[in-house]
Amino acid sequence: MEQFVGQIMPYFTVAIFLGGVTWRIWRWMIPRIVHNITLSPFPGTWTAAVTWWVWQIAIFWNILKFDRALWIGAFPFHAALIAIIGGHLMGIYTLGLQFHMIAPLLVTADLSVWLSDLLGTTMGLVFLVALLYLLYRRFTVEKVRAISSTSDFLHLFLLLGIAGLGNYMRLAPDAHMTYLEARTFLTGLFTFNPVALPHNAFFMWHFLLVQCLMIIFPFSKLMHVFGFFWMRWMVNRPYKEWAPGMPGAKVQLSK
Amino acid sequence: MSTETAKGLRQPKRANEALFRTLGVEPVPDDKKVAEAVRHLDEFRQKLRSFVVIMENCVKCGLCAENCHTYLGTKDPNNIPAGRADLIRKAYKRYFTPQGRLFGPLVGAEELTLETLEKWYSYFYQCSECRRCSHTCPFGLDTAEITMVGRQILFWLGIGPQLHTATAGAILKTGNHMGLTKAGIIDTLEFLAEEIEEDYEGLKVDLPVDKPESDILYVPSSADFMLNPNTLKGAGMFFKWVGANWTISSRITEAGNFGYLMDQTRIQREMVTRLYEECTKLGIKKIVWGECGHGWRATKMYVRTYSDLPGVETIPLTHIHDEAAALIESGQLKLDPTRNSKRITLHDPCNYVRACGHCDQMRVIMRAVTTNFVEMTPNRERNFCCGGGSGILFDDPAMYEYRILASNKKAEQVRETGAEVLCAPCSICKAQLYPMVKEHKLGVEVVGLIDLVGHALVFPEE
Ligand code: HEM
Ligand code: SF4
Ligand code: SF4
Numbered sequence: 001m002e003q004f005v006g007q008i009m010p011y012f013t014v015a016i017f018l019g020g021v022t023w024r025i026w027r028w029m030i031p032r033i034v035h036n037i038t039l040s041p042f043p044g045t046w047t048a049a050v051t052w053w054v055w056q057i058a059i060f061w062n063i064l065k066f067d068r069a070l071w072i073g074a075f076p077f078h079a080a081l082i083a084i085i086g087g088h089l090m091g092i093y094t095l096g097l098q099f100h101m102i103a104p105l106l107v108t109a110d111l112s113v114w115l116s117d118l119l120g121t122t123m124g125l126v127f128l129v130a131l132l133y134l135l136y137r138r139f140t141v142e143k144v145r146a147i148s149s150t151s152d153f154l155h156l157f158l159l160l161g162i163a164g165l166g167n168y169m170r171l172a173p174d175a176h177m178t179y180l181e182a183r184t185f186l187t188g189l190f191t192f193n194p195v196a197l198p199h200n201a202f203f204m205w206h207f208l209l210v211q212c213l214m215i216i217f218p219f220s221k222l223m224h225v226f227g228f229f230w231m232r233w234m235v236n237r238p239y240k241e242w243a244p245g246m247p248g249a250k251v252q253l254s255k
Numbered sequence: 256m257s258t259e260t261a262k263g264l265r266q267p268k269r270a271n272e273a274l275f276r277t278l279g280v281e282p283v284p285d286d287k288k289v290a291e292a293v294r295h296l297d298e299f300r301q302k303l304r305s306f307v308v309i310m311e312n313c314v315k316c317g318l319c320a321e322n323c324h325t326y327l328g329t330k331d332p333n334n335i336p337a338g339r340a341d342l343i344r345k346a347y348k349r350y351f352t353p354q355g356r357l358f359g360p361l362v363g364a365e366e367l368t369l370e371t372l373e374k375w376y377s378y379f380y381q382c383s384e385c386r387r388c389s390h391t392c393p394f395g396l397d398t399a400e401i402t403m404v405g406r407q408i409l410f411w412l413g414i415g416p417q418l419h420t421a422t423a424g425a426i427l428k429t430g431n432h433m434g435l436t437k438a439g440i441i442d443t444l445e446f447l448a449e450e451i452e453e454d455y456e457g458l459k460v461d462l463p464v465d466k467p468e469s470d471i472l473y474v475p476s477s478a479d480f481m482l483n484p485n486t487l488k489g490a491g492m493f494f495k496w497v498g499a500n501w502t503i504s505s506r507i508t509e510a511g512n513f514g515y516l517m518d519q520t521r522i523q524r525e526m527v528t529r530l531y532e533e534c535t536k537l538g539i540k541k542i543v544w545g546e547c548g549h550g551w552r553a554t555k556m557y558v559r560t561y562s563d564l565p566g567v568e569t570i571p572l573t574h575i576h577d578e579a580a581a582l583i584e585s586g587q588l589k590l591d592p593t594r595n596s597k598r599i600t601l602h603d604p605c606n607y608v609r610a611c612g613h614c615d616q617m618r619v620i621m622r623a624v625t626t627n628f629v630e631m632t633p634n635r636e637r638n639f640c641c642g643g644g645s646g647i648l649f650d651d652p653a654m655y656e657y658r659i660l661a662s663n664k665k666a667e668q669v670r671e672t673g674a675e676v677l678c679a680p681c682s683i684c685k686a687q688l689y690p691m692v693k694e695h696k697l698g699v700e701v702v703g704l705i706d707l708v709g710h711a712l713v714f715p716e717e
Contacts, residue, residue: 024311027307028304028307028308028311029304030301031300031301031302031303031304031306031307032302032303032304033304033305034302034303034304034305034560035556035557035560035561036556036557036559036560037305037397037400037556037610038556039386039389039390039395039397039609039610039636040608040609040610040611040612040613040614040636041612041614041636042612056393060393062318062391062392062393063316063318063393065391066318066322066391067316067317067318067321067322070316070317070318074316141317143317143320143321143326143332143335144315144316144317144320146332146335146338147315147317147320147332147335147337147338147341148315149315149360149361149362149363150360150361150362150363151358151361151362151363152315152363154361219352219353219354220354220362221311221312221313221314221315223311223312224312224313224314224394227308227311227312227394228312228393228394230304230308230312231305231308231309231312231394231395231396232394232395234304234305234308234395235389235395235397236395239612241612242571242572242573243571243573244573244577244578244580244581245578245581246470246471246497246499246541246543246578247470247471247540247541248470248471248499248500248540249470249471249497249498249499249500250497250498250499251496251497251498251582251587253581253582253585253587254585254587
């Protein structure tokens with residue numbers, strides 16, 4: 001089991017994830033944008049359109065404006081999620097020295113590790129709380145439950161499992177993992193020299209569930225990460241207007 | 256074909272098979288309907304990107320629910336935009352995605368059945384294609400696009416409301432929704448010209464039809480000939496004031512486009528084709544559109560991709576509001592706003608503000624021609640639909656009741672302004688708001704916008 005989860009499965013997981021995402025996007029690219037369905041007010045230029053998309057992502061503007069109660073959960077959830085993904089990449093790769101490497105004069109190596117731990121723990125907890133809130137909302141708010149299917153709940157439970165185990169490893173001394181242990185293991189995978197999973201059942205489950213998430217990803221609504229851009233590309237784009245002024249009329253528009 | 260109303264579902268009265276045949280559609284028998292519908296879904300999936308992206312990216316966050324007036328009015332989960340789209344999405348998942356084929360209901364996938372098709376008929380004709388869901392959704396997912404796909408497939412199966420189907424039939428015959436003939440059009444216009452002469456101290460306004468060598472083709476809503484004559488008069492007075500060489504065409508006396516609302520292929524294209532044929536025939540240099548929301552979208556945003564004629568790239572196309580607002584801004588229209596002095600509010604037609612970039616021009620005009628203008632909240636692109644959008648102006652009892660429910664939000668908005676006059680520059684809005692005002696006992700007068708311009712214009716003779 002451990003050998004499979006730690007040394008064999010990851011290669012399949014990554015193949016399914018990358019292949020699946022590519023396949024899904026391929027399918028979005030086959031049909032055409034048949035008509036101009038941009039939403040108004042129309043952005044004047046492509047720069048304005050893209051700025052609008054970025055604005056939407058940066059603060060979830062529509063959610064903030066039209067559903068405050070969702071924003072309270074969705075925004076911290078996503079912000080923490082991005083921080084956590086970044087933290088996993090940077091923290092593990094640099095062994096917690098990322099801030100020292102970015103600003104060596106300002107941040108000492110020790111401080112960087114301390115910051116990395118602090119941020120990791122905080123974001124992990126924020127993520128967990130936001131997740132619980134979203135789950136609670138899905139169960140209790142009638143309009144949300146009415147449009148949910150079982151998988152919508154299962155995704156959240158899966159994330160809950162991943163986040164719960166992650167936080168437990170951070171907070172419970174007996175389950176703790178060092179950055180170095182994780183890096184050694186992942187280096188093995190990335191260099192195609194897989195080594196054994198660290199001896200930590202919590203880590204194995206954490207790692208297994210993350211792989212489940214990656215396998216599900218291309219076949220679920222998690223594709224909204226990409227879908228956002230594909231939809232905005234259609235509904236927020238510049239439009240060129242015909243100029244006013246009536247040919248042949250006695251009163252002509254003065255310029 | 257089952258013609259009885261399916262149990263417990265709110266459905267408009269259906270068009271009969273004979274009517275569908277006049278539109279080139281042989282109604283599909285019940286036992287073949289599901290298979291045909293799935294085949295059409297497959298076609299759309301390979302043709303229309305908006306359809307696929309909307310089908311595959313909803314996160315079921317529920318944000319759209321309370322941003323749709325139909326859910327606010329009925330609290331029916333199938334009227335949540337995401338719930339409405341799910342009527343198709345469940346089948347889409349079942350037939351076109353691996354997760355749906357493998358896991359079925361666990362991931363929200365479901366076989367398509369005749370009962371579901373009955374639900375399509377019910378809920379795609381409760382959606383007004385107002386796009387408020389798209390405007391508010393974090394991703395911009397547009398349930399109106401799904402409604403359009405649903406209605407189109409139903410049309411091809413031979414399912415559609417009497418109202419829409421008969422109107423579409425009138426288009427093929429006469430080029431307008433009301434079935435007006437050329438003689439009828441000329442008659443009405445002569446009558447309106449006389450009314451103007453009486454009401455405005457002998458003012459003589461020409462309302463020409465099919466006049467050769469015209470520069471401007473004005474395309475009014477055919478409803479203006481019967482329900483909203485002041486809008487027609489206003490436009491005529493405006494053209495008179497600026498001295499335009501203009502005409503109305505009897506082959507396309509229709510700013511609306513019911514094709515766009517149920518058959519976005521054959522019938523929508525018929526209107527577009529007529530439009531540019533008439534331009535060539537009458538020597539038109541510019542098309543100016545009348546007050547109609549969905550029709551303005553169907554034209555402004557769709558002609559480029561629907562017309563087979565080259566005029567679409569060379570003949571400019573604007574709305575009469577664009578023209579009036581531009582002249583007001585350049586200070587060239589002489590107006591007396593005190594003639595429109597009652598407290599007045601503006602209902603933003605959804606298609607103008609969320610699909611046509613048509614918003615500021617209405618305010619420029621409003622401020623210039625009235626003295627007591629109050630905005631309702633929310634307004635502009637955040638505005639709620641009147642409840643009649645996309646022509647769901649049914650008067651069979653169940654649907655009439657629905658229309659009034661769907662206008663709850665609008666009634667509340669209007670009441671809050673304390674206005675005496677409600678300006679709604681769109682034929683469908685007007686047709687919906689007349690009964691709304693009555694049933695919600697609002698006691699306001701419903702008017703168009705160009706009506707007010709006509710009324711405020713100061714003519715040199717005066
Ligand atoms: C592009 C802008 C994005 C927007 C507007 C957005 C919006 C949303 C919304 C509204 C939800 C639903 C929350 C709920 O369950 O009620 C959601 C869920 C989620 N999003 Fe995003 N998201 C975006 C990008 C991302 C990115 C970049 C990621 C990951 C790297 C991500 C990962 C997730 C996950 C894992 C969920 C939970 C899914 C579930 O409920 O099953 N999202 N998102
Ligand atoms: S707001 Fe958009 S993503 Fe959320 S449920 Fe509605 S359609 Fe789906
Ligand atoms: S288009 Fe309008 S009526 Fe239809 S689902 Fe969206 S918000 Fe509701």
